[in-house]
Amino acid sequence: MLYFIGLGLGDAEDITLKGLKIVKNASRVYLEAYTSILGVGKDALEELYGREVILADRDLVEQESEEIMEGALSEDIAFLVVGDPFGATTHTDLLLRAKERGIDVKVIHNASIMNAIGCCGLQLYNFGETVSIVFWTDSWQPESFYDKIAKNRQNDMHTLCLLDIKVKEQSIENLMKGRKIYEPPRYMTVNQAAEQLMQVVQRKREQKLPLDMDESTVCVGVARVGSDDQAIKAGTLEEMTAVDLGGPLHSMVIAAKTLHPLEIDMLECFANDPSVLKEKPT
Amino acid sequence: MLYFIGLGLGDAEDITLKGLKIVKNASRVYLEAYTSILGVGKDALEELYGREVILADRDLVEQESEEIMEGALSEDIAFLVVGDPFGATTHTDLLLRAKERGIDVKVIHNASIMNAIGCCGLQLYNFGETVSIVFWTDSWQPESFYDKIAKNRQNDMHTLCLLDIKVKEQSIENLMKGRKIYEPPRYMTVNQAAEQLMQVVQRKREQKLPLDMDESTVCVGVARVGSDDQAIKAGTLEEMTAVDLGGPLHSMVIAAKTLHPLEIDMLECFANDPSVLKEKPT
Incomplete structure (x- = not known):
């Protein structure tokens, strides 16, 4: 399963309980880091989640998305987005590519601007x-x-x-x-x-x-x-x-x-x- | 302080960590229950929060808002709204009435439709x-x-x-x-x-x-x-x-x-x- 998880707008604690539970149990956690920013950095997220977070820049998401989706047919991968996952077309594109590969997709919504x-x-x-x-x-x-x-x-x-x-x-x-x-x-x-x-x-x-x-x-x-x-x-x-x-x-x-x-x-x-x-x- | 806390759209676990922390520590917790509904009832929220939640119907919010705001100059009161607090004019009205009375107001955002x-x-x-x-x-x-x-x-x-x-x-x-x-x-x-x-x-x-x-x-x-x-x-x-x-x-x-x-x-x-x-x- 590939989870698109909205982080909301302020700091690390704006994630929902549902989102945090998924992050804690996922095999890998990516943070999309080029369409918006939180008021805190990756280290604050890692501290709250108690695990590593991988920064995903535009190249990784748009050109090397296979890397993000790797294993998602059998494992849970979390893709974190500041705000709600559907602010930007980029994420629609990633979602469609996952669906094409038969990967289940789930969205955890949050506040966005x-x-x-x-x-x-x-x-x-x-x-x-x-x-x-x-x-x-x-x-x-x-x-x-x-x-x-x-x-x-x-x-x-x-x-x-x-x-x-x-x-x-x-x-x-x-x-x-x-x-x-x-x-x-x-x-x-x-x-x-x-x-x-x-x-x-x-x-x-x-x-x-x-x-x-x-x-x-x-x-x-x-x-x-x-x-x-x-x-x-x-x-x-x-x-x-x-x-x-x-x-x-x-x-x-x-x-x-x-x-x-x-x-x-x-x-x-x-x-x-x-x-x-x-x-x-x- | 009067907190307006968005609950998001799905179930009890769509609240944010920040929102939950405030709910746990507030003197009273109201749930606005007439402009939208969650997929779960008040009892599911009470179980997750470990405390009582007071249902706020239209009469209470629009005509008896003094009751909601009572004590908010010195204590924390939480007002829960399905989705984000600013979907409906009703909540703008309550916020303005609180500000008129010198009550500090804070909003915890969440996903809305x-x-x-x-x-x-x-x-x-x-x-x-x-x-x-x-x-x-x-x-x-x-x-x-x-x-x-x-x-x-x-x-x-x-x-x-x-x-x-x-x-x-x-x-x-x-x-x-x-x-x-x-x-x-x-x-x-x-x-x-x-x-x-x-x-x-x-x-x-x-x-x-x-x-x-x-x-x-x-x-x-x-x-x-x-x-x-x-x-x-x-x-x-x-x-x-x-x-x-x-x-x-x-x-x-x-x-x-x-x-x-x-x-x-x-x-x-x-x-x-x-x-x-x-x-x-x-």
Whole structure:
């Protein structure tokens, strides 16, 4: 059996009793370590589980998945994922490959940012498509995330923005020379995401295109959701460029045009200036 | 401190280690028992926790919340919610009332149907607004859920449909006579939801209105997600009227017009007739 086990969002103790029982009895335990991170490292997990945990990077999961699945027809293998196992397509792919080989698969669910974001006070029902905001480079500055946010705003829906993570990336020089030297991990902050979004808004304005959001649009920045030191700040997009949320992981929500009174009451708990929450129509 | 603790979706062992620790040490433990259910009863929770659990019905949470919050300024009170605490507005309301009274609040997240539905193979990113489908009566047959599904389909998004739960409801006669006699609980099945949706489609057709979905639209019916006997079936809306998913809770997804190849691969694992998954444009 191949178990996909969600670890939740905060630290080692966010695993479920069911998940822990499986981890303790599995032949091997892998930790997927490139689509998200917990607030604690592999050593904290190993201490709690009382056993070795093998880090699974993108290469191992995507190209050498046979290694992960080895023996799973007769033994139990645990594959740990931060959040819930079905946040990312990568895990769907691994699950399908296991099924093709006749391996039984079981999923132990847990909280992920996709549902825990409800803690910011915006109703989960009213979220539209989720978007990913990637790090811009000098030569590559995609704006498609803006179009999705704009569409959600037209439909009066909130947008959860997942912010880029660069783990075990090689510089172009090292990649070309085939050197397995990796850059330090980078996690996009709410400030950086807001800056990029402000730039897109500014470009649209210069092109005299209609705007579905602007610098005064209500946003919520969140950091380390589910951990003891989680941070939530509500305010305008412009405020988000300067807000201090501390270390990773960050996510950002762009609110719908219309907020429910209960949503406003909740956001007020997290706003420096609650008056900005009553947005003027753009 | 007032703790909101998500229990996840399956049975008693879906609580997190963090959640269990708080439950064991709290002064009182309430179980919210009217917006969802676990696959096990209160007694199974009490056995695992080694302590008493107080059932909190709608009246207690909405009208007598002072009772729940009593002592929470100096003691720890645990309020257990099936799934994640922020699925329902009810809990936002309780949280705000606690904050007003100066009570510290902390949330222990867990899986809910809002993220665990990813197990059906449809990508969470591509879900639009979530809808609730309520039990129709002879005189009250609202169709607003159809309009939301139609809008999601126009935007090429999936729709998660949460199906009605009637717990501790009084008959009109008992309500009028002020008798606290309650009807047996009712949980809407995927068959009933699909039947209602088929009727709306038929009415729109008779009124010659444009249709954004019809009997051949791809749907996924799920039951008891996260439990050992969870069931998932993929097929057309018409197939959903006859599919046998067993006991509660059921939910249903109406797929987007366009499916990603990986989504089709996953749905094929759950379809009687995989050929229906390649939908013709409506």
